[in-house]
């Protein structure tokens with residue numbers, strides 16, 4: 001049951017030395033590939049990393065968080081600003097049956113076409129899309145018995161704390177101009193004893209019925 005997976009999923013930061021079958025890794029990647037996005041724009045790339053050298057580089061990028069190098073596999077989640085170009089986004093729209101004049105209309109409406117609002121909005125909307133796919137991949141992983149942790153504390157275009165290591169990582173992953181590494185998902189089988197309890201704010205502090213302050217009973 002999906003709800004059970006949602007309840008059971010926890011961030012796992014210590015893993016057994018055990019390989020995840022490639023078939024399962026492909027399923028996890030496919031879950032990201034099939035995630036929804038704004039007008040099906042898919043402004044993203046997902047890179048499966050098994051290579052230890054690349055894991056070590058990404059670990060450095062993430063302030064030496066050990067689970068990045070110790071995970072059995074990593075999924076590097078990239079926001080691809082190029083996905084909003086008139087060519088690339090236009091192709092997606094055309095595949096939906098939107099003709100040239102319809103596409104031109106969309107390209108002139110800021111609500112539909114983020115590049116009209118500037119580079120930081122393009123980045124924000126790209127990151128927004130990537131996060132849905134991250135959730136899909138983590139839940140698919142959980143269904144396969146694979147644990148995970150999101151790594152968002154890393155050097156990238158939004159934080160730019162370590163430009164030299166960013167450059168090395170971009171080269172190792174063959175990232176192009178406009179492709180921004182946003183998140184790494186660590187994957188592996190949990191060392192059960194290291195899993196902590198789920199902690200959340202009070203339910204009624206977060207979830208409301210009709211208006212803020214009104215409880216959902």
Ligand SMILES: Cc1cc2nc3c(=O)[nH]c(=O)nc-3n(C[C@H](O)[C@H](O)[C@H](O)COP(=O)(O)O)c2cc1C
Pocket residue numbers: 009010011012013065149150151152153154198199
């Ligand atoms: C955007 C984002 C960035 C995160 N970055 C990190 C990170 O860099 N390192 C880490 O160990 N956990 C990271 N986490 C995991 C959170 O700490 C974790 O989801 C939160 O404490 C709730 O715990 P749970 O996932 O076990 O329910 C991140 C989570 C999100 C959503």
